[in-house]
Amino acid sequence: MKDGLQLEHLRITLGGRSLVDLHESVSPGEVLSVMGPSGSGKSTLLSVMIGQPDPGFTVTGKILLDGRDLTGLGPKARQIGLLFQDDLLFPHLSVGENLAFALPPSIKGRSARQARIEMALEAADLTGFASRDPATLSGGQRSRVALMRCLLSAPRALLLDEPFSRLDADLRRQMREFVFARVQAEGIPAILVTHDVEDALAAGGKVISPLGEIRQAARPA
Amino acid sequence: MFPRLTTTAALLLAGLTVPAFAEPDPKDWEAVLQEARGQTVYWNAWGGDPRTNDYIAWAGEQVQAQFGVTLEHVKLSDTATAVSTVISEKAAGQTEGGSIDLIWINGANFAAMKENDLLFGPWAEDIPNWALLDPQENPALIEDFTVPVEGLEAPWSMARLVFYYDSARVAEPPKTMLEFLDWTQANPGRFTYPQPPDFLGTTFLKQALLELAVRRDPLYAPVEDRVYDEVTKPLWEYIEALTPDLWRQGQAYPQNGPAQRQLMADSEIDIAISFSPGEASAAIANFELPDTVRSMVLEGGTIGNASFLAIPFNANAKAGAMVVANYLMSVEAQLHKQDAEVMGTPTVLAMHKLTPEDAARFADLDLGIATLSPADLGPALPEPHPSWMERIASDWEARFGVAQ
């Protein structure tokens, strides 16, 4: 059994055309960047990884997470956290409730759950924001809440779908640092899907195309 | 195994259907009263007149208190709906426990139900208050549009064709059909009649026919093709002459009596038709007509008929229905109904069959400002056979009702 995320000869084809062909291993704390222009199969890879492939695609190969075969599991059972370019905070819940939504039920007791949420807010530099309406937060604040919400659900891997593309340059740099630092701190494997070279390089891991061509080898840690 | 099952089924069926054959017998009135106690009677009656609705509600309180019968008024916009329901029930094989116990009905609807065996009875001549009627004096009680009633329905109210006009606008109302033509030509656009096949409009045609026809006797038998054209020729000539000067030049007609009454209230017309001698007074009291409205009849009499109550063949509460019908024919109920403040419609009872005290109570009634006394109403002309009504209505439609 191996920790981290393994893509074993994962091939996705549509009408005989190969869109994705990967055989990769991502260790805990490491970020694998998949880079390519739009239409190159990045989003197909994502939907297959979270367990909601679009009909019409043929998928072969396996995805293993901490040694567990994910084939046939739905999004709920996969324990893969998701981060989109839009923060997708639930607009009808307060910031604190958004975080509470993600907190596993195994953490019991009102004060214990409250404490975890406070910790998460603190880590995102948002102390005291629990009762705020997400719509009143700035873009950067919302992105940080989204990441913390994702991490609170204790995922065993992270999928980042162009998470920085909506942010302006300054914020983008800050957010990149924040996200990759958290990934390392949590010690979980992550896959970053992007069309942006800077994002891919900043992730610090290997950069490949959806068909597995290496664009940049991993920086030695 | 099969024979045994069938027998069991047959027994079950027999057991279930036996009560259906034990119909209540009005000759044993005590038993009827007993069976009626606790029953709910669904009376399907036109619900377009709040005063009639109030009267029915009042009658419901009385039969509840006196006989333990619950009366539910099912308000119809059209009696034919009730006929449809009975037909649908028959079509669906529901020969008992039907949803209608009592229908306010007469004329063609009665003829149709009678012809199609949709009615329970005979019962009407066996209920106690039948003794208060005098069919000899008032043949409309046993001949509904010439169709023999034969005890299949009981009368509860009398109706007479009357006209009402605004005396503030019409000084001398016309008194015959021919005067009507003259008046209308002198006052174009100020008279109309409800569009046939509405019963009021058709009654206007029948009244004109009775007055203009050379011979009346063919009208009291089913229509025969050989005489139809000859008998109705004067009618159609008359209507041809009348139409161009009607309200809206005859391009549109009010759809029923109430719509015509509204035209009167809006001052769109000056003379209107009614089948209820008390309607004008009632409408004045109800703010629906100006208090200058008066009633009148034509010389030589107008058509009169009776409103009846019938019980469908599959009624659920036949005993209760008979008790209600009997109560509605009582002195108490008839007096209340003839009160101008209540409905103001003439009674079905024969005064000489009542005690002198009861007869005096009827004589003392205040009829209302616009209601004619029984003497002023003049003679009632009997309704022609219903086949004439249908034939005239469809002929009118072909001639005047399809804009060709």
Next chain:
Amino acid sequence: MLPFAPRLTIMILLLPVGAGLAGVLAPAFGWFPALGGVTLSLDPWRALLAWPGLSSAVWLSIVTGLGATLISLILTVMICAAWQGTRAFTMIERALSPLLSVPHAAAAFGLAFLIAPSGWISRAFSPWATGWTQAPDILITQDPNGFALMAGLVVKEVLFLLLMTLAALGQVPARRSVLMAQTMGYGRMAGWVLTVFPRIYPQIRLPVYAVLAYSCSVIDVALILGPTRPSTLAVQVLQWLSDPDLTLRFQAAAGSVLQLVLVLGLLLVWRGGEQATARLGCACVRRGHRMAADGGMRALSMVFALLAVLAVGLGILGLAVWSFAGFWSFPNLLPDQFTLRNWMRQSGGISKIALETAVIGSVATVLSLALVIACLEAEHRHGLRQSNRALWLLYLPLIVPQATFLIGLQTLAISTGLTGMRAAVIAAHVIFVLPYVFLSLADPWRAWDTRQGLVAASLGAGANRILWRVRLPMLLRPVLVAAAVGFAVSVGQYLPTLLIGMGRINTLTTEAVALSSGGDRRLIGVYALSQTVMPFIGFALALGLPALIWRNRRGVDRG
């Protein structure tokens, strides 16, 4: 269970419609044993064809059906194109739901009182301007061309189509598209029609079809405003059905079938018209006419919008005044005396009936809502796009004329012993409520960003938790609006309540129709107002509750 929801729902709707159709097809070909029809024959059709008014009645139905729909759609498009995104448009939007609460028949009565020669408008100018002391003899309502009938339909249908268009607009970047077109020199209206309308139309296509079918087969409005020599086919069929001559019922059945054929034919014609219009639009784009000078058209469309709003608004106000009127003579603008008697007399009955109406409407709405959400959720969870194509069948009850299949359905209901029971009436209401709930909810439901669900799932939430904790709360407003629409539809049902309730179940509408046959505008006013208030409360809750619950959540659609 959930995967079967669409099929179950379709069955719930199709079985009664099918049974009802069978119940009318049989007598149309002579089969009706209860009336002695035991052989199949074409006699009912011969009788129908021999009726002298047939061609006029059919022509009238076609003209009013197509005319009312076309005018309503054009006005809707004009109003949106000219004014979307302005303050004036917001005001029209606000007026919509109270006006939509006015039942068709009440709106028609109100309109009739406005435009009749003895009506409110005429009174306002008499006698000082017109010299009229008694009403002039001018043919306005019941005109042989059906203009008054079309007007009565248009004022209500424009409001309905506006509501549907507003819902669709939420999913199209309309303002940016128009702005884009305007920067290229197009007029505001041309920009809207050429860039926004093609994207909106597919979403309002079904409501338009429903309007077409309704306008062609409407009964109550036609009785109040329509011509009578002859009337439309649908009214004529109803008259045959209520004729004492029972043999006319065969002819009525044939007429009902003809009515259905007519509606289907009109839908085909409309479809053809859609394609022709699309080609015309494309040709227009290729030529590149900018049509920039549209000031006059914009003003005109505002006039039309105001007319529709005023016709319904003043109409119901007129009925309100009538409900407090004593005698009210022409040409007085207000009643000669005022009285509370009209209300007092009805107050006892009305509260009981209002309760019955509310119970039936609420249960039918909740059932419909549950089925619709189950269908949509099944589609979402199980990707049932395929079988959901069959969901257009849900709209069948809106397209098959009510009178066509309800009589047949009544026979079925009687043979199962279900008539006269509240539950049966509720079931019959669901047939008509459900399509409207689906119509209102499907688009916002499908437009919901499914990534929200994905995110929730990746956070460990199961499908049910996502439904109850994320999707439903976020869609609270469209769900409540759909419920309010469904409730209003239920309140307005006349024939189903009457025929399935066997007259034993009384709602405000059956009571209003029974009383309006007595023609007293005072009582019509009392019931029309009560009938309006009930759906209005529904709409008020649907719009008010989300605004209240989500008052601190700017990101939620709260109206």
